[in-house]
């Protein structure tokens with residue numbers, strides 16, 4: 001229990017950088033993600049969020065920060081893809097993840113696995129748990145089950161949650177007001193001011209991923225800004 005609390009405390013009021021590249025992305029590969037994590041540590045991150053046992057292992061040996069592990073895995077017929085079953089939890093524990101994050105939405109998990117099983121397995125094991133939620137009710141349910149913290153990760157990624165381009169600050173604020181466990185702001189923050197706002201609203205910590213570690217998306221934002229200027233000037237490019 002002591003270790004569990006220490007890990008959570010290390011994240012307090014800090015920036016967690018999500019270092020993830022999926023197969024097919026230019027930076028895919030554990031070695032690349034370990035370098036990203038080292039850069040994040042140098043820049044002042046307090047923790048890393050990483051996908052896959054290989055990435056967790058590589059990152060653990062490259063940085064001294066706590067690593068929140070997930071495994072994104074698709075199972076036919078299930079919409080739950082972030083650490084869906086106990087199999088992924090075991091792989092992450094084996095890899096040395098300090099905290100494990102998982103889908104904590106109301107959606108049906110594959111292989112007959114339940115959210116209750118995941119949370120009780122992690123708490124019996126003394127491992128810190130992060131519940132990725134999309135709406136307030138899921139956050140309340142996750143807290144009642146005994147998770148260590150809640151993250152707003154999945155807002156906009158379930159069909160019944162608010163669909164918007166930017167971060168869901170309303171959900172963050174309501175969760176902070178309602179819960180006793182730490183609430184982490186995660187998802188769609190691309191500017192430092194948004195992270196600042198999340199902190200002002202009472203977030204325990206903030207997770208930023210794509211805006212730091214997916215250069216193809218960062219490039220796309222800059223390139224789109226130039227295209228917009230060109231279009232406004234009537235210089236529409238043929239491509």
Ligand SMILES: CC(=O)N[C@H](C=O)[C@@H](O)[C@H](O)[C@H](O)COP(=O)(O)O
Nearest residue numbers: 018153157187188189208209210211
């Ligand atoms: C919805 C989902 O699958 N989110 C994933 C969760 O680990 C990652 O793809 C995100 O990059 C991460 O949540 C950080 O968010 P953003 O990249 O928007 O800063």
